[in-house]
Amino acid sequence: MEKDKYSAYVTSIEEQCKDLTVETVHKLGEGWMSMVLKINEEWAFRFAKNQRASDDLDKEARILPSLSSCISAAVPRFKYYGRQKDGLAFAGYRLLPGEILMENSIHSFNEKERKEFIIHLSEFIKELRAFPVKQAKANGVPEQDLHSFYSRLQQEVEKDIFPLMNSSLQKYISSCFQDYLHHPRYAEYTPSPIHGDLSMDHLLIDPETFRITGVIDFGDLAISDPDFEYRYILEECGKSFLQSLLSIMGEQNIDDILKKVAFFVTFDHLQYILEGIRRKNNSWIQEGLEEIECEMNKEK
Template sequence: MSRTAALPDAWEPKVRAVLASVRPDLARRPLRPLGAGHESVALLLDAESDTYVLRFPRGETGAASIAREARLLPELAGTLGVPIPRFAFTAPNPLGPGSFCCYPIVPGESLDEEDWHARGLLDEPETARRVAELIEAIHAFPVERARELGVPEVDLRARHTRELPRVHAEVVPLLPPDEARRLVAAYERYLGDDGNFVAPPTLIHADLSLDHLLVDGTRITGLIDFGDVRIGDPDYDLCYLWPETNPAFVRRLQEHRGRRLDARLEGKLRFWELADPVSDVLYGIEHGMPDVRDEGVDLLTTLLAP
């Protein structure tokens, strides 16, 4: 969650009223905004013995994510070597649809990409190994059990095939002609190569970025933000680390996993690096958020420049 928390009027008495009904000991404790994403907004609650995160879905997609996490995370937590969110409770959402969740804050500090580089954390010998272990543990979770718990499966070929007409109609007109041609060509190369879609699907975090890996000093101490968890291409769990780190780091990470950073994987990662801001542009257009649209266009123009 990186955007400013946008809270509705009179949010605090509504939240405190629900807390009073489910956890009276928390109802009068200090509350403060933590941040917001497209699908949810989060508060921090300071209790006597712990600090809690309260996450409130903004729409039906966010509500479905929290319900899914409530089923999956208790089983997944026991398979990972670091803490992840463990819901203390869920309760009816006073600020929107579905239920909100409350969990003790996961230990560690969330750092942005610049801080990871400035602190030299990517050069620490244990960092790539630890991230590799986390990815492998998530991917090892039984796929059939994930399906039973309601984790949806994503077909990236179908998703980006459906997306391509919107790219032509809505994104291409916003780009310089040469960059627009390169973007369409990237989609066509990715979608036209059958080898990009042969990996057996696994459970994936699907939002594995540096700011979701919590750290204390040089140690990774937690992993957060499982709202996008899916069953899909295991390579997708590298798609945010690729632009945020560097090829050398991803190569080391792959070596710890007993795998290679080969030309095919690099091609997929370079495509997903483009597809992410495309999604932001389309989201910004669809939801009337010109700042999100324009940030996506700016990033695409930079990535597609010769």
């Protein structure tokens, strides 16, 4: 039985959520950060698997009540919150309305559906950006200094990844860091709140209207370069989709933004390789290297 399979998680729920009797359990998703279970076909429970994920849940518990009043789409409202036996956090909230998108769902949309979805996506991003930075900081939302972060990443990459690359890939990566870190306008932005993990599978939509009905997984919420929000959108939905979104957002210098976001995607692949090295996961390393080589070949 599924309930027996996830008995440790069920025990945490039953011991700390006294008004909830667990009758059915199904896995909604699992990554190296969290396990997510559907309870009684009504609740989503997220269980942190490491300290970083636990800290992210703590951050969400603080900020989501305030954020929910500023966002048109539904966001998780934690009714249940507790600690697992290892001290890591877990949280439970009612399932949000709508259907979760898959990473490649957008490619099946027709032109009208695509346009409608982009309009609602732009509305969510604008609403989140409008949330007061001071209030976000007061609730523990961190500010990201991307320039410093990517300067450190470059050092790690040269030390740990360059030995795995041929000279062409090394030159390509060096030029990416050089062009990003020394671009005169990339550091000129007004920091704003961003979701930080805006992949398609964190969005729920009404399949009839293509309106965004819910947004989940705010664990990477940060105060950062607003353009950093677009990196998964570019990677999953493509350049033309992001161009349309940027246009509807009223962004200026769209070509510059597209180039910057492409750097963010490349740097994400490098972080993926580094994580593969740390975990001794050769498939992650190989996958990341292939993605970067594919990018380099497209630039030629």
